[in-house]
Amino acid sequence: MAVFLALTSLLTAFGPIFGGEFLRASAGQFGTLFGHPILSFHALFILTAFGCLLATHLVQRVREPEEQPVENVWREMRTMRTFNPMLSMLSVGELLLTPRGLVALARKSLRSVRQQVKAIEEVGEELATSGKALLGRPAKNKDVGIKGDERP
Numbered sequence: 001m002a003v004f005l006a007l008t009s010l011l012t013a014f015g016p017i018f019g020g021e022f023l024r025a026s027a028g029q030f031g032t033l034f035g036h037p038i039l040s041f042h043a044l045f046i047l048t049a050f051g052c053l054l055a056t057h058l059v060q061r062v063r064e065p066e067e068q069p070v071e072n073v074w075r076e077m078r079t080m081r082t083f084n085p086m087l088s089m090l091s092v093g094e095l096l097l098t099p100r101g102l103v104a105l106a107r108k109s110l111r112s113v114r115q116q117v118k119a120i121e122e123v124g125e126e127l128a129t130s131g132k133a134l135l136g137r138p139a140k141n142k143d144v145g146i147k148g149d150e151r152p
Helices: 002-025 040-061 070-079 085-097 099-136
Strands: 029-033 036-039
Touching: 002 040, 029 040, 036 040
Parallel strands: none
Antiparallel strands: 029 036
């Protein structure tokens, strides 16, 4: 299985390069089928599908020394958090429906609110300081005023 993963990862990495080179080297149109043109993109997709079928056929021939029956592998995958989305759902349910989970959620929410309030305070303080400094400066042109503000 490791050999298969290494080979498929390598082909996955080089696939876009090979596909681009195939499209550049091939003719734009290979012919017609039922009145529709067969373009190089169509040929590329057909070659990709053929490659996938070939890879699945080759995988069936590979045997690992530590091979386990499918039932054992499935049992292991079911208990792994990364392969089981239901464990994540159970975690969310535990977080929302148990007293311990609700307390943990409340603490996390309170911490998040405090961080946001602190950030808003810092922004507000910066705006107030900058505004005060800006309003404290004298205007450059005293003849220009606000409409309705008549200056002598």
